[in-house]
Structures are given as C-alpha cells and as structure tokens.
Amino acid sequence: MATTSAASDLACSAAPSPVGGASAAAAVEEEEREVVRVRVKKCESFLSPEFRSFAVDPQITSLDVLQHILIRAFDLNGKKNFGISYLARDRLGQEAFLSLLSDWDLSTAFATASKPYLQLRVDIRPSEDSPLLEDWDIISPKDVIGSDVLLADKRSSLTTAALPFTQSILSQVGRTLSKVQQVLSWSYGEDVKPFKPPLSDAEFHTYLNHEGQLSRPEELRLRIYHGGVEPSLRKVVWRYLLNVYPDGLTGRERMDYMKRKSREYEQLKSEWAQRVNPEDLEFIRSTVLKDVLRTDRAHPYYAGPEDGPHLRALHDLLTTYAVTHPQVSYCQGMSDLASPILAVMDHEGHAFVCFCGIMKRLAANFHPDGRAMATKFAHLKLLLRHADPDFYQYLQEAGADDLFFCYRWLLLELKREFAFDDALRMLEVTWSSLPPDPPEHEVELVGPPSQVADTGFGSHRGRPVRQRHMLRPAGGGSSAFEDAVVHLATSSQGPSSGGRLLRQASLDGLQQLRDNMSPRKDLLVQLSHPATLISSKSLSEPLLNSPDPLLSSSSRPDSPSSSSPPSTQEASPSGDVAVGSPSMPEVGSPRDPGKSVPPPPPMGLPPPQEFGRGNPFMLFLCLAILLEHRDHIMRNGLDYNELAMHFDRLVRKHHLGRVLRRAKALFADYLQSEVWDSEEGAEATAPS
Amino acid sequence: MASEMESSLEVSFSSSCAVSGASGCLPPARSRIFKIIVIGDSNVGKTCLTYRFCAGRFPDRTEATIGVDFRERAVDIDGERIKIQLWDTAGQERFRKSMVQHYYRNVHAVVFVYDMTNMASFHSLPSWIEECKQHLLANDIPRILVGNKCDLRSAIQVPTDLAQKFADTHSMPLFETSAKNPNDNDHVEAIFMTLAHKLKSHKPLMLSQLPDNRISLKPETKPAVTCWC
Numbered sequence: 001m002a003t004t005s006a007a008s009d010l011a012c013s014a015a016p017s018p019v020g021g022a023s024a025a026a027a028v029e030e031e032e033r034e035v036v037r038v039r040v041k042k043c044e045s046f047l048s049p050e051f052r053s054f055a056v057d058p059q060i061t062s063l064d065v066l067q068h069i070l071i072r073a074f075d076l077n078g079k080k081n082f083g084i085s086y087l088a089r090d091r092l093g094q095e096a097f098l099s100l101l102s103d104w105d106l107s108t109a110f111a112t113a114s115k116p117y118l119q120l121r122v123d124i125r126p127s128e129d130s131p132l133l134e135d136w137d138i139i140s141p142k143d144v145i146g147s148d149v150l151l152a153d154k155r156s157s158l159t160t161a162a163l164p165f166t167q168s169i170l171s172q173v174g175r176t177l178s179k180v181q182q183v184l185s186w187s188y189g190e191d192v193k194p195f196k197p198p199l200s201d202a203e204f205h206t207y208l209n210h211e212g213q214l215s216r217p218e219e220l221r222l223r224i225y226h227g228g229v230e231p232s233l234r235k236v237v238w239r240y241l242l243n244v245y246p247d248g249l250t251g252r253e254r255m256d257y258m259k260r261k262s263r264e265y266e267q268l269k270s271e272w273a274q275r276v277n278p279e280d281l282e283f284i285r286s287t288v289l290k291d292v293l294r295t296d297r298a299h300p301y302y303a304g305p306e307d308g309p310h311l312r313a314l315h316d317l318l319t320t321y322a323v324t325h326p327q328v329s330y331c332q333g334m335s336d337l338a339s340p341i342l343a344v345m346d347h348e349g350h351a352f353v354c355f356c357g358i359m360k361r362l363a364a365n366f367h368p369d370g371r372a373m374a375t376k377f378a379h380l381k382l383l384l385r386h387a388d389p390d391f392y393q394y395l396q397e398a399g400a401d402d403l404f405f406c407y408r409w410l411l412l413e414l415k416r417e418f419a420f421d422d423a424l425r426m427l428e429v430t431w432s433s434l435p436p437d438p439p440e441h442e443v444e445l446v447g448p449p450s451q452v453a454d455t456g457f458g459s460h461r462g463r464p465v466r467q468r469h470m471l472r473p474a475g476g477g478s479s480a481f482e483d484a485v486v487h488l489a490t491s492s493q494g495p496s497s498g499g500r501l502l503r504q505a506s507l508d509g510l511q512q513l514r515d516n517m518s519p520r521k522d523l524l525v526q527l528s529h530p531a532t533l534i535s536s537k538s539l540s541e542p543l544l545n546s547p548d549p550l551l552s553s554s555s556r557p558d559s560p561s562s563s564s565p566p567s568t569q570e571a572s573p574s575g576d577v578a579v580g581s582p583s584m585p586e587v588g589s590p591r592d593p594g595k596s597v598p599p600p601p602p603m604g605l606p607p608p609q610e611f612g613r614g615n616p617f618m619l620f621l622c623l624a625i626l627l628e629h630r631d632h633i634m635r636n637g638l639d640y641n642e643l644a645m646h647f648d649r650l651v652r653k654h655h656l657g658r659v660l661r662r663a664k665a666l667f668a669d670y671l672q673s674e675v676w677d678s679e680e681g682a683e684a685t686a687p688s
Numbered sequence: 689m690a691s692e693m694e695s696s697l698e699v700s701f702s703s704s705c706a707v708s709g710a711s712g713c714l715p716p717a718r719s720r721i722f723k724i725i726v727i728g729d730s731n732v733g734k735t736c737l738t739y740r741f742c743a744g745r746f747p748d749r750t751e752a753t754i755g756v757d758f759r760e761r762a763v764d765i766d767g768e769r770i771k772i773q774l775w776d777t778a779g780q781e782r783f784r785k786s787m788v789q790h791y792y793r794n795v796h797a798v799v800f801v802y803d804m805t806n807m808a809s810f811h812s813l814p815s816w817i818e819e820c821k822q823h824l825l826a827n828d829i830p831r832i833l834v835g836n837k838c839d840l841r842s843a844i845q846v847p848t849d850l851a852q853k854f855a856d857t858h859s860m861p862l863f864e865t866s867a868k869n870p871n872d873n874d875h876v877e878a879i880f881m882t883l884a885h886k887l888k889s890h891k892p893l894m895l896s897q898l899p900d901n902r903i904s905l906k907p908e909t910k911p912a913v914t915c916w917c
Binding site for chain 2: 405644
C-alpha cells in the first residue's frame, strides 16, 4: 500500500508540468477545450502496479491510437497481449471496470469519464518471457525521441537491478515524464504521424461478413477518414467510397456486378457515332484529347507516349461520359478528376463506373450557370470569416475576399493542389467523410438526354461565332439581343429580390434544422463521438434529394427563383452572388464586401448536409491551406495578385500531413459546436 | 516538373519589400502595377505566352487552366520599375461565366490570343472582343492581338493579311509569334514590353500609332531588359 500511494502521488504531482511545458499555447488552448485527462494503472502478475498519466484529444483518439499510446507509455513494445478496461459508474453510482474492446466502448468511456480524469486499467496477460525482463526491456530506438534519451534509458535499464528501492521509484517517474513528453510531442508535433495506419487488407475483411457483405459502411468510412487506405487496397475500397456498389452485395455478386457494368461500358463506347453527330463527336474528342495530353503527364502511369494505352483509356472514358451525359458533356477539369481514378483502378470499365459515381456529386460544379460553384465560394467565405475574422478582414482590405484564386481548389476538390500520391490520400479521406450514398440498384452509366428547349449545360443561344464551343450549334442572329435581355432580367431582380430569397432561405434553414433535431438527438445518444455524425443517415437523405434542385435548375437555368423549397434554398446564395456581381464594376472596392458577403445565417455556419454543397470537409481542407499561410501573407502584406501567385506556386506542394490534421481538427470543432448550438444548452457545457 | 513552372521573381521582390519595411529608413517603394489579362480560346497557347514572358523560357508541361493562373514580372522602363501582372485566363466557356467579372476588374490592358494554325480560334475573336466590350468600363484601355503558332508541325491557317485587316478593323496592333520557337524569345518579350511602355505613358494604342509600333519594335529589342527571374 505504501508503495502504491507513493507512486501514485509522484505520478499525479509530476504529470501536469510536462503538459504545460511541452504544449504550445495553441495546444494548451485546445486542451482546455477538448482534452481528457487519463490515468492508467498497469497490473501484471506478481509485479507492483505502475501508473501513467497523460491527456488525449477524444476527437482524434481511436482505440488503436490509445493502444499505441499505452504501448509507448508502459514500454510494452512487442507485447500485444494486454487488456484495457475503464472505470464506469452505473445508474446506482456503483463503480466497476468495464472492458474496452471497441471504438464505441472508447467513446462511451470518454463520455462517462469522471472528473478530474478517465481511469483506465491495463492488465498484462501472462507470457513466456521472464517477468523481470518484461519490465526492463531496452527501448527500441524507434520509440525514443532523441539519442540522449536513448542513452539515458539504456543506462537506467542496465543498472536498475542494482539500485535501491527508492531509486527504482525515481527512475520510474523519470521514465513517466519521458513517455508523457513523447506522447504529447507525438500528438502535437509539427510533422505529425498519421493517427492511424492506412487500412490494411486484413482489417478491411473484418468489415465483411462470411459472405463478403459490407455490414458496417459507416464504420469503414470512419476508419478510412482517420488513416486512409493502403495503396494496394484502393482498387477495392474506392468502389465503396465512390458509391459504386448497391448495398448488400456478396463477394461473388460484386464480381458479377463489375463484369456486367464493364460490358455495359464497352457497349456504350461502341455507340459514340450513334449518339452524337460527327461534328459534335469530333469537337468532343479533340477537346478531350488536348486536355488528356496535358493531365498528370509527370506521373508514371501517364508518362508514356501520347498514343499509349493509359492515355487512350483516359480519352475514351471521358469521351464516353461526354457522349452519354450530353447535359454535362466534357469540360476542362474533368480529366483531373478521372485521372486518379483510372490510375488506381487500372481498368477502363471499372474506372468509368467509378467516374460516374463521383460525377453524380460533382457534375453541378461544371454547370454553366455557376450556381454550385457560387454556393461553395459563399460557404468558404463564411467559414473563413467564422474561423479567422482578422485574416478575413485583411483579405477584404486587399480586395481578395472573393477568394477566386481558390477556384481550382473548389472545382477539382483540391486534386491538383497536392502531389499525386498525396492527392490520392487526400481524396479518399475526403470521400470517406461523406455519408454512404449507394445506388438503389446500379450505378447508371447513361445520363439524361440533351433537352430540345434552351436549357441545360450547353445553351445554344450563346454567341454564334463561338458555336464550336456549343455542342448543339444553332443560328442565332439575335444572340446579342438575347444576352441583353438576360442581362436586363438579371439586373431587374435587384438587391431586393436577392434579399427576399435570402430571408426565405434563412427561414427554410431554420425549419430544416428543427426537422433534423430529432434524429440527431437519437444519434447523439447512441454515438457520442462527434465525428460519427458525419456518417449519420440524416445526412444521407438531403444528399439523395440533391439531384432534384439540379434538375430544377437545369430546367430553368436563368430563373433566379423557383417554387421548390430546396431549389429556392440552394439558389439563394448563388442568386445573391449573381445579383451582386453585375454591379461590382460600378462600385468601389470598399463597398464590395457589403455586396459580396451575405449576412451570416442566424444559426452560424450551415449544417453539414448543406455546407459546401455536398462536401463540407473539403471546405475545411481549403480553410486549412489558407490558414497554413496566413501569417506569411499578413506579415508580408501581400496584395491580391501577390497572394494569388503565392498559392499558384504551391500547386502540388502543400504539406498533406499538416493540412489534414488542421482540417480534421477544425471539422471536428464544427461538427461538435453545430450540435451543441442546435440542441440543449446544458450539454454545451459538458465538453469544457 | 512543377518547380520549373515557378518564377523566383516574387520571392526576391517580397524580400525587397520586407527589407524596406523593416529598416524604416525608406518608405516601401512599391512599383506601379499593371494588370493585363490574356484571353482567347482554350489551347491557343495563352499559358505558354505568359510563362515565356515571365520566366523567360517555354514551360516543359502545361495543363488546362482552371479559373485563372497568375504570373508576374517586374521590368525597368526609362528608370522606373513597372510590375506587370498577367492573368492567364481559362479559355472554356463554363469557367468564364463564373469568373468573367473578376477577370476584367481593374484591368489595364487586354491581350487577345488566337492560334495561327487553327482557323476556328481566329473566328472566335469577335466573341472575345464582344465580351471585352461588355465588361470593360473604360473604352480606351490598350488591347492587342497576338497570333501564336502553337504547333510548329502544322501549317498556318490564318494568313497574316487576313489577321491584319481584322486587327485594323478593331484598332488593335497585331503581333505574330510562337511561344515554342526559341528564336522568337525576343519577339514575345517585345509584345509585352510594347504594352508596358504604352501603359507607362498612359497613351492608348490607336490605329494611327501603328507606325510608331513598327519603329519602336527595333530599339526595344536591342536594349537588355532587367529580368527578375
């Protein structure tokens, strides 16, 4: 008892100082808001118990991460055979240690952690090694921060047997300090390791049942969100992330499904001449070819000769998509989206099915009316102002608050901003942050036919001389007049109309929040881990409805208003921006902010199902990149062009680890604060 | 490869600004800045031209411009340092609807580019010029027409006299060049330097000044231009 008390007192009193000393100011601030203090007791057969204390961020700590921390803290290197349990109180207030076997258990443990700390117990299972050697293993260099520490520990381990009992206790405390510092630096270091290793084939199979059916799609996505996918496994897993498979397919059914869809693709590829006239086909092919020849040619997969098989496959894939989806057709940038998919799938037919899966979500980015892009810009501005008002004000004064240097980021979901292999990891993490959206029966490989009326992506009443840009050229002697009419119609809407739409959108947003409150409450009770909210079904339903606004806007591309509430809500931000844009040239820069920035919604940032128009995490990646360079930009007083050129030079050079870590932390804050703000005020105090 | 696309100009210029600011002895000497937008059909070589002028060499690889790419170069004209900011714009229609307002905002000059080996890109020029008229506030902004030979292996489809008539009709000077031809390096230089001179002196390029262009091309080619690359 005396031994236990002494060790306990020393550990408790010693633990706070490394926390204070090791953490940066920002980390301290984060800790005050999110950190859960943990005290761990290690029990091992005949040895005296050991104690360690440290703090973790529940947002980013999974069970595997916790195991890694414990392995390091207790020098359990190479010894996996231990159990973890946590102290919990039942309704009657009685305390008992419960087994900690899953991430769900860990979330429960965090939620029920009693102040001032979460109490864990580590039970070491008997092993064939000698008990004494187990306790005093020499630390592997990989586990040591610096060589000095290594030497110190070596000396300590070599001479421990000879030390008197009290000195042995002191050396244990020293090791505790070292381990806590290592854990903290590991958690908050500049160049952070992945919190979780990439999903391996063995682990992936734990998500499949004996027939090969994926039983827990949300958990699979959460797992990939935290660590990505091993490269060799991407070919299989990306089909889930891109919503290629309908639910419930067995292993054999998946193989048959892909074979059938590949045959369907080959059939479509042979029908180019039957679906479009020769002139349009030639235009599509030449446009696609020009871009394919300059897409990712530095990557080995595409570095071959211009008539190589991979470039031909990319060309055929994009041409087939343009021919079978005339309302979308082809637009620059699509080759950037298709390129990583083809490189991973290494099969033209499979890649085409995956490309159809991603374009179901991203086709709106390429709509000529620019509404989807305008919405994303508006949301990114809201987010930046919300996250860093000083930086936002700086950009306003520089006239750069339109953020149009981020156009390529938003259009291509940052695919071109990272080195190719980093882009693959960034893409799969982003896709896994979205709720599953499997097709009801099959991925449709053919889109709606082009419409006869003056609607859709390609307006054939555009400027007649540039008819080659339109897939359906039409004589239009009055095109200039038509443009003037459209312009007048847009102008006549005026700010009042925009304001009306905006107010209506705000009310719709409120109503939608109330409607979603009930299911979110249930989810909150079941899954207290905020990150899990990104997998909830309540996010799926709005996304499933998203095609409706698109179709509606397709049928009336020039109409700023619509009777459909979702369309109205969707149209409002872009409509407001569109109304503001024509008058921009007439007003000075000081007044631009008033025009271009809509007033913030009353509930703060939009909810996840609306934010970023189908991809909220992508906005946080963009924000993370902006904030990574914030100090450089403000310290050097860069103007619009200078900061735009600064980011231009960073193409494919962004540091993936830092950007991902920052984006995930910001995203976690958003998900958590959004929930707290929407629901009971009392619970809002719980995390702090 | 991406690193070769870079220009080191910005780094040194930022350093200069920082040093000036830090010392406090001199007020920060910011150059006059001129924004020039380069517009034309997709794949006529706008990126090659702008890159050639700012970096002094042909880029090994280009990719489709999405939205707008920004390039910059500082030049010394008659003892004054001028900073030219080139907006390399997307040629495809869909991007322009979203971006076009921002292209023309506070613009000082416009460069229209067509591909001499592609007649269709020449036939698109009236639409580009119309777009320019619709979005420019001032009608005396210098505009020039550049015929670029993108593919050295292809035959020229746009004869010079046809292009010259078109340029005369729109009161623009015409330049023909090839961003890929090493021998045309000075020519690309002259195109933008001519424009910079006009911007510096606030004199619009008018049809009546075409003879001046011909004369000025010669002396401007000879003197060495300070390049910050």
